[in-house]
Amino acid sequence: MAEFVRLEIEDGIGTIRLERPPMNALNTTVQEELRSAAMAATAEGEVRAVIVYGGERVFAAGADIKEMAEMSYVDMAARAGALSSAFDAIARIPKPVVAAINGYALGGGCELALACDWRVVAEDAKLGQPEITLGVIPGAGGTQRLARLVGPARAKDIVMSGRFVDAAEALSIGLVDRVVPAAEVYQAARELVRPYLTGPAQALRAAKLAIDGGLDMDLRSGLAWESQLFAALFATDDRREGMTAFVEKRKPNFTGA
Secondary structure, three states: OOOOOEEEOOOOEEEEEEOOOOOOOHHHHHHHHHHHHHHHHHHHOOOEEEEEEEOOOOOOOOOHHHHHHOOOHHHHHHHHHHHHHHHHEEEEEEEEEEEEEEEEEEEEHHHHHHHHOEEEEEEOOEEOOOHEEEEEEEEHHHHHHHHHHHHHHHHHHHHHHEEEEHHHHHOOOOOOEEEEEEHHHHHHHHHHHHHHOOHHHHHHHHHHHHHHHHHOOOOOHHHHHHHHHHHHHHHHHHHHHHHHHHHHHOOOOOOOO
């Protein structure tokens, strides 16, 4: 039984819920429980989309600095890869994933949000990578995913200053995708993923793999990767159903097969 992170499933949506009050500090236990929750959400066929949620007050205000403060270089050299891969497990869930953010998403909390496909935030939310104020840099994807999302110049500003980014600015630079009143964050996240619940699961998986994988390739390699995934979908029942429904001028009934 997980202590701080649990996967709740309702109506095809798997909610990965963080519960380590007061600030959902991401210590080693939380990191490993996030990995386990991501693996469970991936494996569970009933889950067609995922919401990562920290609750009504705070998403996650960063790593557990008290835990990190006592670590040596040798300690962190042994741990850093597992830290990064725990967050990467969220990014690799082959289903639509949205972060629902109230309050703060800072440091590791921001990195966790960046590992999701989309970010829905409260009007009063604050995001940022303040690691520089501790004499370090982000270590779980912050320098890499942030730069790919908002561009290198903006990423350098946010990472090198350590400043907090409010919801309005985050929306304007593409760091977040929707800004809603605080009381509506979780429901807005559900509405965002609702269209995917009855979609062609294998094609959605392929789309995510094509886009995310292509970002790490040159254009020629990315196009070849896309072609391979495109052709593979012709082995699915949903491809047949989708094209048959189009020809017959009716709505497709996708099963995920």
